[in-house]
Amino acid sequence: MADPAYQGTHAITPRKKPRGGELSVGDKANNMSISSTRSAVERCIAHLKNWKMLANGYRGRLTELPTVIRIACP
Template sequence: RRAGLNIQVAADTNGGLLGISIPLPGAMHDRKSFTECGWEDLLADVPVIADPAYQGTHAITPRKKPKGGELSIGDKANNRVISSLRSAVERCIAHVKNWKILATGFRGHLAELPNVIRIVTALEFYRLGW
């Protein structure tokens, strides 16, 4: 059985696919994957909205509830705004996960997977009219 893979997906706030990273080991934390695939440096000057796993990057993330405490009313309101913006991104991620090549498990040589993902991404961009 092969271990899972971790890919980063970039989408706009309308749920449109902007990019997919190279595959990284599935056990790698999202925060480290963001750095390892080169996106942290690449997107340093761009506003990025992400889930709490990306805290410590320049990305805008929801605040976590402090240990033994509660979030302020303002933090809760900010988290709702961030979550509403991220919902379109999550739909894009769900769409990517439905691609048959990813949903059924890639059975080819792992060295070929980055090229397969690039090809499928290019086809998706073509479908979207990019």
Template sequence: MFPAPRRCPLLAVCGPVPGSRHDLHAWRRSFFPEAFAERESMADLGYVGSGLLTPRRKPPGQERSIGDKAANRSISTLRAAVERATARLKDWKIFATRYRGPLARFAFVAKTVTALTFYKKGW
């Protein structure tokens, strides 16, 4: 399956998607589906139906099986490193608060912060 990551550097960050859209919409509009087509990839429950490995949902009116709980725990353990890497971007105040600059410049700001994060962490 997946090796346990010691640290998880960010590989890439896509640009912003206009409007209030779901993460799966942004995923499908980005270059990521093609880039990760040959790799086994995982995501959170927001990506169910995308072909990515996601945790198993609780059946309506039932409890999860022991196997489902174990599988979800494994996925969550591996994804925790990715979530920490993503959280590094939110260390920057411009991402931690509401962006107030011109929307036309937001993609440039996001690219700059991402590059500075990569540089800072030595990724």
């Protein structure tokens, strides 16, 4: 998923409002769904960047890394 600047790529992007027109109710709902998912992912990435152990490199067992990431991203 990406923001509207990436339209034309293979990423899922919200629809832009057409010139002189309005988006349909379905398009607005779809845009809201995409935006809410993207914002949750962006918050999770920002949260991970604040973790010093991930900024300096993870030195734990690689088998435990998925669990650490799940804990950091509620």
